[in-house]
Amino acid sequence: MTLRIEVDAEKCMGGGNCEFWAPKTFEMGDDNISHVIDPDGDPEEKIVLAAQGCPTQAIAVWRGEERIA
Amino acid sequence: MTTVLDAAGQFSDWDPLAQYPIDPPGARDPYPRLAECRRSKPIATRNARDEHGNIVDAFEVYRYDDVAAVMRDNTTFSSESIRADMAPVMGEHVLVGMDEPDHKRLRSLVQFPFRPKSIAHWEDELVRPVVDGMIDRFVDRGHAELVQEFTYTYPVQVIAVILGLPHEDHLQFHQWANAITNFAANPKTGFIAARELRAYFADVVEDRRKHPRDDIVTEIAVAEIDGERISDEETFSFLQLLLPAGAETTYRATGNFLFGLLSNPDQLDAIRADRSLMTQAVEESIRWGPPLLITSRIATKDTEIAGTPVPAGSQVIANVGSANRDETRWERADEFDIFRESVPMISFGVGVHMCLGMHLARMEMRTAVNRLLDRCPSLRFDAEAIERDDVHIHGETFRSPTAIPVLFNPSGSPPQAPAPTALGRQSHTERLASVT
């Protein structure tokens, strides 16, 4: 199931750690904020690691109704 | 102490223990003490120095969750302690010591060139030639001491090339870097070097504004976001910060990585055979062997950590080294194990100050070790030298190996790219200067 992934642009500090963990899912934009380029880009566990590794807790991940990170 | 960089890029009268200027000589292994603290007193008071060099009481936190909480909550815990400490050398506007909103403004102005996508092309164009140039000097010999001959110098060289500094300035740049790295041991020399470096950067920035180039200095000097521009003072401070923040950390981290691999020959063999393990191995090495164990904050208001009241104005030391060994997060946390399941570690910090150079550092470490393995077949510890010189990883603030004596088969494959930026090419005996 495709995950729903949200990046809170206010919280994001633009370091790109999410792109390190899940490079096919997240990409740093020229606006200095991370963008979801493909919610199916990486295996689910990598996307969860990216969310957990976010230094400012800017990433939320849902599977259906359930928030998994 | 006089340290002279000779024509081969080595340091004569090199004193291995001078690498740990602010630690007591007994700082061989802080980890048992840290484990005890995590178990029995998750927040403790310890001596620290304030910005005037006076000994003060500080709170130190040890558990992963507490360390992360302190570093994430940048309103309660200000980085002013770092600013006060660094300002005499780095200037008032030093990124790592700034609070919001100033920090965010400056960080967004300098962050662009350090994005994963931006640094990707540096690997082949800049970092690999630097690394190969260093390996060239010992590859035919069959043995080397990799701290002096490799890990200590290559990250400074990488900074010099990514800043686009002309080749003829590299030796001087190394000497400034060396003096600034040894600031705690020799503040006067460090201070003079910092002032000279600042003046030098002023010229470089002025030049790039007139003659823009494809390098970081140009990108930062002309950066503009929402009409905001970086000031000259901020530019110089940022460029200066790259030496302690980017070169010293990477040198020590690469040393710890090599030490971890060489001490675990089965893991070294696995990675030699399958380089796709490199990324997770770098992560594990930075968890297990962070180059810098602590950072500090100042409590801006009365607060509480792990049930202990912490009054406003207290210095709080976040021990990331301890947090990375938290047994509630990692099994067999003291073991170096490149095969363990990755969970995010905290050596690059967390929160808004999380390391700006982490993508560069990871790439440098990967490239450095990949090239050593490519070009030095059967790379292994020189067991005799290890024993004789009591070689070990040392330090409780900065931490890295006292030495990395290695043996290998001296029939390395030729470098894949020439090394035009290698220091050795343009340094002559008569240009040897000393940093006192």
Ligand code: HEM
């Ligand atoms: C393995 C190597 C490295 C480690 C372990 C490391 C660690 C850290 C840590 C823990 C912080 C946060 C400090 C705090 O919050 O008090 C930090 C910040 C920083 N690092 Fe690194 N670092 C490394 C390599 C680099 C490199 C290669 C660069 C060069 C570009 C660099 C540049 C910076 C800068 C500029 C900051 C300040 C960021 C800010 O305040 O927003 N670091 N680093």
Ligand code: SF4
């Ligand atoms: S890890 Fe978090 S703060 Fe960093 S770029 Fe991604 S979303 Fe932004």
